[in-house]
Amino acid sequence: MSTTADLVTALKKELKSAQMTYADLAQGLGMAESSVKRMLAKGDMALSKIDAICRVLKIDFAELARRVADAQPLLAELTQAQEKAVVADKKLLLCAICVLSQWTLEQIAAEYRLTPAECVKYFAQLDRIGIIELKPLNRYRLKLAKTFRWRPHGPVMHYFRDHAALDYFNGGFDGHAESVLLVHGSVSRAIAPSFVDRLQRVALDFAQQHQADQKLAQKDREGYTLVLAMRSWEFEAFSRLRR
Template identity: 45%
Template sequence: MSSPEQVLAVLRAQLRAANITYRQLAERIDMSESSVKRMFGQKDMTLTRLAQICKAAGIPMEDVLRLAADATPHADTLTLAQEKSLMANPRLLLVAICCLGHWTLDQIIETYSMSEPECIGLLVELDRLGLIELKPGNRYTMRVSNAFRWIADGPVQQYVREHVVGDYFGGRFDGNGEMLMCLPARLSSASAQELQQKIQQLAGELARLHQGDRKLASAEREGMTLLLGFRSWEFAAFTALRRK
């Protein structure tokens, strides 16, 4: 859950972006400028007052709350125990991945053979595990960051290697926006580390685009998966041809 301080920081930034001063805001909500400054300075504001300010400034309150939640520090990974709990129940893992894609409850049960009570129960379990924070109306916010990744060589990554990679690379990669590249190179340790940083930047860019497209209708978005690997490797059939 985002803190009141974070909510007010986002609100202040939104007011600046809209070029609304404390004096202008005070006039719109019938308060003195000093009272408005004190309210922001003391970081003390009721939900009713927040709604009033957002309405007066023409700023959607839901946008302020969402941006505040997104800016709140979250974990980049789960614990080993959390991943093991996901792997113990395939349906729980499915709903967890849907949540990472910000699917709604309705979207999940419309897409997969799962009843509403069952799906709600799985959301409750994900809340207990700390992956999401379940809210009234079966809505939720994520408790992991946009840069979330599975534990290296953890239960989920092991499952991906054994069951997912073959299925993923079995596609033709000729659809709209799809591509497959395999680029060999001989690099120094420093160059390899530089490339790792750029891969992390790419992951951050994917998270940014994913976050920005959440405002679009579901029909305007398509599930896409970026599967990256980078390591010292030679195809075994080629290794067998090396000179003894």
């Protein structure tokens, strides 16, 4: 949701882009130039005033709000409360995973036992949580960065560990483009973070490829789940054998 201050900042940029002075704006609003300066400097004004300035600038208020929303920084991580809200309803979690993969409402309703009305309800919840910005005709803008990840000790990862990790790793990893690697080794503590950086780059590459391939037909795409991890760890059975 755009704040008034964000809208005022956007209006100042529009004034500059239109090469319109405060005097020009004051004339269009029927106000004194000094009053206009104070109003914009304060950064807070009634929406009716913002709407009036939009008319002078000949821009639509909805378009201004969209530009402000599009300029907001994307989230690399949700808050604890946001994640807790997502996992509170398994159908909502399903929709969250689907929008991360840029599925449309129609695709979700066609693939899962969710009615279009249910999907609309869950999309509205995702909008309130802050994962998407819901647009007309049930389209949306994802508000998460390409580097987005679930909190390491957050509700979603706890859910994954409790309910999905065994199912995931029980797979054979012998299908097309599937692989699982288990590599042990002792490396310098100074060099270890560089491997984490590489893993993060692989995750980013995967996310960017996902975005690029959205233009392909559904039949030419396959859903994959990439799990990358690195930690200082030893089998519990081995640890029990240590002196």
